[in-house]
Amino acid sequence: MATRTKRLTLNDTLVVDVDVHAHDTPEALTPYIDAEWRPVLEKFRDVPRRYLDLGGYSAYNSIQGAKLPGVSLPSPRGNSRIEIVYTAEQMRRELDDFSIDVGIIFPDHHLRIAGLPNANYAKALSRAYHHWLKEEWFHEDNDLYGVIIAIPQDVEEAVREIERWGNDERFVGVFLPTCEMYPLWGHRKFDPIYEAAQRYDLPVFLHAVAGMSSGFPYNLEAFTTAISTHTIAHSFAMMAHMLSMMETGVPVRYPDLRICFCEAGLTWVPFLRMRVDKEFNENRYQWPHFNDRPSKWIKKFYFATQPVEEPENKQDLVDIIRIYDGDDTTVFASDWPHHDFDHPRAVFDLPVSEVSKRKIMGANALKLMPRIKIPVKYQDVYKQGETL
Amino acid sequence: MSTEYIVAHSDELQPGQRKVIKVRGIEIGLFRIGDEYHALPNICTHQFGPLCAGKVGPAIMADENSNWGPEFRYDGEVVCCPWHGLEFHVPTGQCLAFPETRLRKYTVKVEGDEVKIVL
Amino acid sequence: MTHNTLDYPVIDVDVHIHETTPDLVEFADGTLRRTLELDRSVENYLDTPGLSPLTAYDPPLSDDPQRNARVARDTGELRSVLDELGVDAAIVYTGRLLGTAIRHDPAFAVDITQTYNRYLQARWLRPDEGIYGAILVAAQDAKASAREIERCAAEPGFAAVMLPMASVYPLWGHADYEPIYAAAEAAGLPLVLQGYTHVFPVFPYQMQQFDTALAKQVLARPFGVMANFVNFVTTGALARHPKLKVVLAECGFSWLLPMLWRLDSQHQWLREETPFYSGDAKPSDVMQQIYVTTHRLEEPKNPQTLAALFSELNLAEHMLFATDWPRYDADVEGVERVLNLPVPTEAKRKILSDNARAIFKLPQVTRRAKLTT
Numbered sequence: 001m002a003t004r005t006k007r008l009t010l011n012d013t014l015v016v017d018v019d020v021h022a023h024d025t026p027e028a029l030t031p032y033i034d035a036e037w038r039p040v041l042e043k044f045r046d047v048p049r050r051y052l053d054l055g056g057y058s059a060y061n062s063i064q065g066a067k068l069p070g071v072s073l074p075s076p077r078g079n080s081r082i083e084i085v086y087t088a089e090q091m092r093r094e095l096d097d098f099s100i101d102v103g104i105i106f107p108d109h110h111l112r113i114a115g116l117p118n119a120n121y122a123k124a125l126s127r128a129y130h131h132w133l134k135e136e137w138f139h140e141d142n143d144l145y146g147v148i149i150a151i152p153q154d155v156e157e158a159v160r161e162i163e164r165w166g167n168d169e170r171f172v173g174v175f176l177p178t179c180e181m182y183p184l185w186g187h188r189k190f191d192p193i194y195e196a197a198q199r200y201d202l203p204v205f206l207h208a209v210a211g212m213s214s215g216f217p218y219n220l221e222a223f224t225t226a227i228s229t230h231t232i233a234h235s236f237a238m239m240a241h242m243l244s245m246m247e248t249g250v251p252v253r254y255p256d257l258r259i260c261f262c263e264a265g266l267t268w269v270p271f272l273r274m275r276v277d278k279e280f281n282e283n284r285y286q287w288p289h290f291n292d293r294p295s296k297w298i299k300k301f302y303f304a305t306q307p308v309e310e311p312e313n314k315q316d317l318v319d320i321i322r323i324y325d326g327d328d329t330t331v332f333a334s335d336w337p338h339h340d341f342d343h344p345r346a347v348f349d350l351p352v353s354e355v356s357k358r359k360i361m362g363a364n365a366l367k368l369m370p371r372i373k374i375p376v377k378y379q380d381v382y383k384q385g386e387t388l
Numbered sequence: 389m390s391t392e393y394i395v396a397h398s399d400e401l402q403p404g405q406r407k408v409i410k411v412r413g414i415e416i417g418l419f420r421i422g423d424e425y426h427a428l429p430n431i432c433t434h435q436f437g438p439l440c441a442g443k444v445g446p447a448i449m450a451d452e453n454s455n456w457g458p459e460f461r462y463d464g465e466v467v468c469c470p471w472h473g474l475e476f477h478v479p480t481g482q483c484l485a486f487p488e489t490r491l492r493k494y495t496v497k498v499e500g501d502e503v504k505i506v507l
Numbered sequence: 508m509t510h511n512t513l514d515y516p517v518i519d520v521d522v523h524i525h526e527t528t529p530d531l532v533e534f535a536d537g538t539l540r541r542t543l544e545l546d547r548s549v550e551n552y553l554d555t556p557g558l559s560p561l562t563a564y565d566p567p568l569s570d571d572p573q574r575n576a577r578v579a580r581d582t583g584e585l586r587s588v589l590d591e592l593g594v595d596a597a598i599v600y601t602g603r604l605l606g607t608a609i610r611h612d613p614a615f616a617v618d619i620t621q622t623y624n625r626y627l628q629a630r631w632l633r634p635d636e637g638i639y640g641a642i643l644v645a646a647q648d649a650k651a652s653a654r655e656i657e658r659c660a661a662e663p664g665f666a667a668v669m670l671p672m673a674s675v676y677p678l679w680g681h682a683d684y685e686p687i688y689a690a691a692e693a694a695g696l697p698l699v700l701q702g703y704t705h706v707f708p709v710f711p712y713q714m715q716q717f718d719t720a721l722a723k724q725v726l727a728r729p730f731g732v733m734a735n736f737v738n739f740v741t742t743g744a745l746a747r748h749p750k751l752k753v754v755l756a757e758c759g760f761s762w763l764l765p766m767l768w769r770l771d772s773q774h775q776w777l778r779e780e781t782p783f784y785s786g787d788a789k790p791s792d793v794m795q796q797i798y799v800t801t802h803r804l805e806e807p808k809n810p811q812t813l814a815a816l817f818s819e820l821n822l823a824e825h826m827l828f829a830t831d832w833p834r835y836d837a838d839v840e841g842v843e844r845v846l847n848l849p850v851p852t853e854a855k856r857k858i859l860s861d862n863a864r865a866i867f868k869l870p871q872v873t874r875r876a877k878l879t880t
Binding site: 073075076078080081128310339340341342343344346 | 431434435437442443468469470473475
Binding site for chain 3: 116219
């Protein structure tokens with residue numbers, strides 16, 4: 001490894017952004033959707049547009065605000081920034097502005113796809129989305145990659161899509177949508193999805209979005225402000241789904257499956273790890289598939305940083321990462337272009353060693369997603385699978 | 389040793405308007421509020437976003453005087469960072485969310501029909 | 508058409524207007540006014556984000572009837588519609604604020620409902636043109652709502668109190684709402700339960716698992732009405748306010764009979780909680796104070812079934828004509844349908860006219876000349 005004589009900068013560091021969003025409108029998907037559903041998508045031409053809240057496609061149904069941080073008390077930010085990326089070119093350009101080298105694309109509207117009760121509709125949309133990604137986002141070498149949506153409404157279909165795209169090098173993971181979802185992802189009926197993901201050596205990503213529905217933890221109607229719901233929506237979703245996957249033993253039954261939890265920040269991880277280990281003293285018999293404290297498995301999960309907590313004393317966050325053993329499993333995410341995105345410096349500037357910086361900003365993501373091709377600029381510094 | 393830099397003509401900005409300029413490599417937001425000018429660094433304390441390019445308007449405040457209900461105050465005096473919405477009271481540089489955060493203001497002079505920033 | 512020969516005025520007790528956020532601005536004050544001015548949410552039928560969201564999870568299939576609804580935006584348009592329907596007078600309700608009970612924030616709910624009432628009065632209420640309206644109340648603040656009822660009851664044109672049902676918590680009938688019952692009873696205004704098909708985490712609207720719009724449209728409004736009705740009966744709210752009347756709209760009426768049977772039946776084993784039904788009194792006695800509407804009239808194969816239900820529930824005295832215009836399932840031939848019912852002629856007149864005139868206190872409604880054919 002070359003010795004460095006100056007301090008590491010963001011520009012010198014391979015930055016893999018585990019979470020960016022492409023705007024999957026009905027118009028965008030219309031050319032790719034099955035013919036029978038085309039007339040349905042065409043209807044949206046007449047439907048008034050609201051950001052990430054399109055009735056009949058991706059309904060937010062929030063009483064705290066259709067566009068965070070809230071419509072009933074108007075945000076002073078207004079619409080000062082279009083928080084949408086429409087094309088691969090735009091994404092590439094904007095990520096370059098932030099020194100982000102590689103981006104993993106997640107959907108925008110279809111973050112809520114698990115909330116669509118019509119399974120055929122969800123099926124058609126997810127298929128169209130994958131084709132759209134392939135044709136319009138991966139048509140050239142732009143260091144952008146995507147994830148395969150596994151719709152919970154139709155497990156066989158989810159498996160078929162994993163098999164259809166599983167050998168395509170531009171698809172680097174399986175997205176488990178966790179918004180408005182019932183039952184939770186640990187349910188045994190989802191086993192074929194984990195089996196397929198493991199078979200293709202694809203990690204699974206759990207990613208929520210604020211949205212309301214009846215099942216826990218999406219029943220947030222008691223709150224009157226978006227700050228309340230947004231504070232807990234994502235983290236409660238990740239906690240609920242993690243517990244569900246733990247209780248049916250997903251990480252035990254699929255030992256090679258890598259699991260990543262997104263967009264819930266990091267500070268909840270020590271809470272849940274410690275809580276569950278404490279419970280295990282008394283209740284191991286309920287989770288007999290674990291032959292050791294559950295945190296040993298949680299330790300192997302990956303956690304995307306965004307929205308990274310920003311304590312007054314940055315060392316506090318570094319301590320927390322240490323407490324959940326996150327040096328090798330924490331992965332940077334910006335969530336560009338969403339309202340609560342993190343500039344890479346929010347993570348890069350943490351008071352950690354340069355080795356840790358390189359891990360968190362990119363090298364850990366290479367372990368999570370071994371298919372990612374290291375951009376030419378970094379090929380002599382980073383090696384696939386290297387241990388820093 | 390301070391230097392004055394002409395940054396605008398006195399007719400250029402109407403009350404309520406603002407522009408972002410670069411002086412000696414530093415990006416500064418020049419605001420005209422009424423007949424007064426204010427200059428703030430164009431860097432948000434949160435994640436270094438382009439603060440002075442954000443919307444300017446009122447802020448929603450609440451205290452005993454409003455019976456703890458929301459009220460619009462400081463109309464035209466609060467700039468909101470376009471990246472994540474952190475609000476700053478332009479005349480004082482005060483961050484509304486965090487009392488310990490206050491932006492350092494640049495001195496602005498109006499001489500004749502020239503608006504100048506002193507660095 | 509037969510209804511041209513009627514010599515009494517036809518009253519439609521359930522029609523919806525369509526108000527937009529800009530319409531409301533001038534009637535708002537304080538923070539709400541500024542908030543509405545800055546509201547950039549795009550207008551959509553039945554959908555006011557943040558205040559009263561439509562909660563649409565189903566795809567817009569080709570036969571989705573809620574798209575492109577025809578709406579009335581002013582009294583001129585509404586009067587034409589009523590003429591087409593053969594209606595002389597109507598009671599109107601909000602179009603886009605049906606869900607105002609959802610948010611738990613009382614200040615905001617009071618502000619928006621009072622703004623709406625001021626708007627309604629200024630822009631819509633025209634008793635001399637047969638347009639009356641319902642006072643929209645905020646479930647979140649019963650005392651403020653009671654004051655609002657008193658204020659509006661003194662103004663011409665307000666004929667009813669609308670209770671927004673969608674995701675209200677607790678359900679109407681609860682003791683929390685006593686000031687509202689008292690104020691409505693004192694003012695002589697009936698309470699009208701109004702809802703819409705809506706999916707939310709609050710009972711009885713947790714309908715996420717139904718994967719068709721059909722299932723949700725079938726259940727949402729009746730379940731809402733049933734839940735609120737049962738609460739009214741079992742809390743004694745109606746027993747304590749014997750002059751109060753409650754109108755159960757938009758869910759037909761046939762479900763009422765088995766519900767009353769079941770209430771009476773279960774009551775025989777559970778009497779202590781309901782001391783207001785002691786001795787010979789029973790829950791179904793509330794029928795004295797309950798009204799249903801003709802939207803939508805059930806249509807059994809055998810018309811005699813309908814006649815039997817009618818007499819069992821004494822619907823001649825307790826049914827009110829309603830079209831629910833402009834809902835997709837509005838009964839635009841409602842007058843005809845009532846006139847074809849297998850019930851006595853006097854009953855038809857009561858349903859189309861007398862019952863509404865009596866309970867909504869509309870003696871001055873007259874038959875308009877030259878109805879359209």
